[in-house]
Amino acid sequence: MSQVRVGVDLVSVEDVDRSVLRFGDRYLRRVYTDHEIASCQGPPRVTAAGLAARFAAKEAAVKVLRPSGPRPDWRSIEVRRHDDGWCGLELRGRAARLAEEAGLRSIAVSLSHEGDMAGAVVVALAAEEDAKP
């Protein structure tokens, strides 16, 4: 038996595009990892759509991790892009500790974007004996 946790989030692509223009590298380096930034290279709108989906994934992951105190740093939740195009989540630092405390054994992510909106769903499984509400 296992317990399932689900998180979903939506982000405006235009908002992310504006943040990149306004805050530049400071915005990018504060929120995204080197791998995520490299995964989103392309024309500005393509970059913004990829980043927006990744921001949605980080927020969806936080909904799954359910922190009661400070939330994990955005960069401790990384969307890893596989060579074949699908993506996975890698947790570090406080995000990894929260997952461990909750007994989460497996975590998966799916990203999508269409027009001005980008979204992500994160699903995590915990073995029932480890699961903490």
Place this chain on the structure above:
Amino acid sequence: MTMDEEIRDILAEHAKLPVDISTLGDTDDLFRAGMTSHASVNVMLALEEQFDIEFPEAMLRKGTFESVAAIARAIGTLVNTSTGQGR
């Protein structure tokens, strides 16, 4: 310009609130008023720029940015820490 006025100017520019910031009180919940998580990142970056501070991971909680008063408290803590007045 007071700190509260500077905070309100930043919120007016970056929080993307569907209501005029002047209609909200100092303790009104900004997230309930419509500020998104992504908008709160922009607010955080603009506050760091304006007050020459950096929010540490321990302060990355919704409560830090949930109201004008909460933001003012957080800035006060960071400014006092950096100048040694909070020790």
